[in-house]
Amino acid sequence: MKYMMTYDLMESARNTNQWLGATARAFAAYPMMSWGANPAMDWLKAWGEVTERTFSRMVMKPDWNIPPVTCDKGKDHPVVVETVLERPFGDLIHFTIPGREPSKRRVLLVAPMSGHYATLLRKTVISLLPDADVYTTDWHNARDIPVSAGKFDVEDYTLYLTDFMRELGADLHVIAVCQPVPLALAATAYLAEQDPSAQPKTLTLIGGPVDPEANATEVTDFGRSVTMGQLEETMIQRVGFKYAGVGRMVYPGLLQLASFISMNAESHATAFRDEIIRVAKGEASEHDRHNDFYDEYLAVMDMTAEFYLSTVERIFKGREIAQNAFVVDGHQVDMGKITTVAVKIVEGENDDISAPGQCLAALDLLTGLPDDKKASHLEPGAGHYGIFAGSSWRNNIRPLVLDFIDANAGKKTKKSGKVVAIK
CATH class of the missing domain: 3.40.50.1820 (Alpha/Beta hydrolase fold, catalytic domain)
Structure with a gap:
């Protein structure tokens, strides 16, 4: 997997999912869709909003955003x-x-x-x-x-x-x-x-x-169960042309994130399902508990x-x-x-x-x-x-x-x- 092609393929998949979310949100928000009550459009818009936010956060470094200190x-x-x-x-x-x-x-x-x-x-x-x-x-x-x-x-x-x-x-x-x-x-x-x-x-x-x-x-068990050659072959990729580190050998953040999520896949799936429901019902907010956690959790680095x-x-x-x-x-x-x-x-x-x-x-x-x-x-x-x-x-x-x-x-x-x- 030590090729720019595999690195760029992951970035393309991420970018495509972000675009799909943005497209769904924009389509559901089109004024014509508001001519009458249509729950399907509410769900599509909610799915698009959560999906776009999720995949866009994967390539953004969060701000420290430290609040004032009271002395x-x-x-x-x-x-x-x-x-x-x-x-x-x-x-x-x-x-x-x-x-x-x-x-x-x-x-x-x-x-x-x-x-x-x-x-x-x-x-x-x-x-x-x-x-x-x-x-x-x-x-x-x-x-x-x-x-x-x-x-x-x-x-x-x-x-x-x-x-x-x-x-x-x-x-x-x-x-x-x-x-x-x-x-x-x-x-x-x-x-x-x-x-x-x-x-x-x-x-x-x-x-x-x-x-x-x-x-x-599980972390130590994984370390014992694979050889260094296997790790290098399956985990290491070469940074693509989009970034300043082009050609550098890295363990990509997106690949790491996939490993993180796979450890608790069911709980993550439930969290995103519940957030889509909250957005559709108008109960979510910009800084609700889900967004505060996942805005940081999804922001990964190579x-x-x-x-x-x-x-x-x-x-x-x-x-x-x-x-x-x-x-x-x-x-x-x-x-x-x-x-x-x-x-x-x-x-x-x-x-x-x-x-x-x-x-x-x-x-x-x-x-x-x-x-x-x-x-x-x-x-x-x-x-x-x-x-x-x-x-x-x-x-x-x-x-x-x-x-x-x-x-x-x-x-x-x-x-x-x-x-x-x-x-």
């Missing part, structure tokens, strides 16, 4: 997104709040590169902003990166994280979510050996595959082929992180060299992506870290999304993480449970 004096402050460090495959961005004094908590939120944009963590950012100065990694869509920019694999990802940590300085607290958990751990260990003064104060690891074999899921394949081969199959045998830029990283960075593990009891135990395995690797700098939390009843963006995160996990940050920051701050700016 302790009751004044609303706008949030401005600024680029701190710009790199070919991803930027370090800062959510600045003009008019607010700098917060004592400086947080780097490491977003996943697993098919969705960093805006997947929008709700996480919103929840942290009243209590912290927030930075995040904003990974770029591989289809938009020229081949001349070179490769980007798990080692490059790790080095990006070390550069971002150096840029922000040692008075920093890192929170890694899902896919980047093992690489954030490796980046911290790399700094512990190469540049100890650039290490963060704390490292919070949320639902990531440090040791995928600690508790098997990953470089080397990043996807090296993740499967080295993190899942080879378990290099779990075995403390991960090599970055010719240097074998030793997790045992982390001796001063406090580490907290957060897992969800019902996480079917990174099951309980996969992330907790990180603590066993930290042989040089005192026990009083290790912590863990298993959130009862929480799934994968809930531990970083749902009610479990907002009500239970976020306060625990902020308390952990404060306890290891070396200075006193206000109680984390209060939604006020820390000055």
